[in-house]
Amino acid sequence: MKPRILVTGGTGYIGSHTVVELQQAGYPVVIIDNLSNSNREVIDGIERITGIRPDFVEADCTDMAAVKELFDKYPGIKGIINFAASKAVGESMHKPVLYYRNNLNTLMNLLDIMGERDVKGIVFSSSCTVYGEPDVNPVTEASPIKKATSPYGNTKQISEEIITDVINAGAPFKSVILRYFNPVGAHPSAEIGELPNGVPQNLIPFLTQTAMGIRKELSVFGDDYNTPDGSCIRDYIDVVDLAKAHVIAVERMLTDKSEEKIEIFNLGTGNGLSVLQLINEFETATGVKVPHKIVGRRAGDIEKVWANPEHANNVLGWTAATPIADTMRSAWAWQCKLRERGIM
Numbered sequence: 001m002k003p004r005i006l007v008t009g010g011t012g013y014i015g016s017h018t019v020v021e022l023q024q025a026g027y028p029v030v031i032i033d034n035l036s037n038s039n040r041e042v043i044d045g046i047e048r049i050t051g052i053r054p055d056f057v058e059a060d061c062t063d064m065a066a067v068k069e070l071f072d073k074y075p076g077i078k079g080i081i082n083f084a085a086s087k088a089v090g091e092s093m094h095k096p097v098l099y100y101r102n103n104l105n106t107l108m109n110l111l112d113i114m115g116e117r118d119v120k121g122i123v124f125s126s127s128c129t130v131y132g133e134p135d136v137n138p139v140t141e142a143s144p145i146k147k148a149t150s151p152y153g154n155t156k157q158i159s160e161e162i163i164t165d166v167i168n169a170g171a172p173f174k175s176v177i178l179r180y181f182n183p184v185g186a187h188p189s190a191e192i193g194e195l196p197n198g199v200p201q202n203l204i205p206f207l208t209q210t211a212m213g214i215r216k217e218l219s220v221f222g223d224d225y226n227t228p229d230g231s232c233i234r235d236y237i238d239v240v241d242l243a244k245a246h247v248i249a250v251e252r253m254l255t256d257k258s259e260e261k262i263e264i265f266n267l268g269t270g271n272g273l274s275v276l277q278l279i280n281e282f283e284t285a286t287g288v289k290v291p292h293k294i295v296g297r298r299a300g301d302i303e304k305v306w307a308n309p310e311h312a313n314n315v316l317g318w319t320a321a322t323p324i325a326d327t328m329r330s331a332w333a334w335q336c337k338l339r340e341r342g343i344m
């Protein structure tokens with residue numbers, strides 16, 4: 001029997017896909033989530049895919065008493081994957097304290113309890129946002145960290161520093177820090193996917209809602225960037241590929257595969273796609289048109305960033321294998337499922 005893994009934020013977008021992969025790899029999972037940006041029906045979706053209902057504790061990780069209670073109830077937890085965090089860049093500009101409190105207190109509570117309860121490692125959800133506007137693409141893990149342009153981005157940088165300081169101070173556990181590029185798509189079963197509250201801020205949910213007719217048209221933020229077609233370039237990675245990397249990272253820490261106490265990996269495909277190219281990929285893959293218009297730039301956007309994923313490819317034996325067309329089809333199938341269920 002494999003040891004139990006605690007997944008914080010496990011009913012969220014990336015968290016739920018990771019719970020599926022963990023369960024399919026034989027790990028028992030307990031989720032802690034305050035449902036601030038997700039709902040409990042996600043657990044039904046996970047159960048429909050895997051045949052296993054993960055244990056679920058509705059609580060906030062910033063509440064240390066609740067975290068302790070969870071560890072009392074599930075004493076065998078050996079690994080943590082920390083997804084629990086606020087993640088909207090724009091909102092963080094207006095509510096910085098909320099972001100610092102949620103994201104940093106959650107992490108510090110987890111690091112404290114890990115030392116007390118013999119947890120072997122923590123996987124941390126970081127972001128390519130730490131590279132800011134890179135001088136050179138693709139970015140490697142050694143590319144310079146730029147000053148954060150939002151409180152959200154700053155919480156990712158500070159979190160990486162906190163983990164590093166705690167481990168360098170001799171904490172008895174390991175950490176794998178994963179810097180995600182742009183996670184998109186949904187589980188191919190269409191049982192789970194991304195479900196943002198209100199008007200989506202991110203490209204793919206806005207795009208699929210527009211394709212469905214929920215939004216009139218997609219605004220493409222800028223066509224005057226220094227890129228081949230003038231729109232911004234990102235590295236769009238399939239969420240299931242991303243989820244699989246977490247299972248490898250957990251396994252690596254639990255089996256002491258590496259001597260290193262902290263490891264950092266970029267998780268991306270290595271291919272940059274522009275906004276206009278992505279719209280085209282979606283339309284070609286699904287046969288569904290996306291009404292769109294060019295508007296002005298969005299404040300704070302990075303012009304272009306994509307990953308050099310060789311470190312993850314070579315060391316983890318992991319690649320982002322899903323073709324973008326399949327990812328676009330899974331995103332669309334999920335949107336259609338939401339419509340079928342009368343949710344969106």
Ligand code: UD1
Pocket residue numbers: 087088089127128129182201202203204206218219220221222232233234275298301302305
């Ligand atoms: C950013 C952060 C990422 C963070 C994420 C959370 C960077 C490089 N990335 O991703 O770390 O996790 O926010 O929200 O800082 N776009 C449109 N129209 C839309 C929506 C988006 O044209 O309606 C464009 C954006 O200008 C951008 C691309 O689509 O070029 C992707 O945008 P989005 O999905 O919001 O993600 P990022 O801003 O790249």
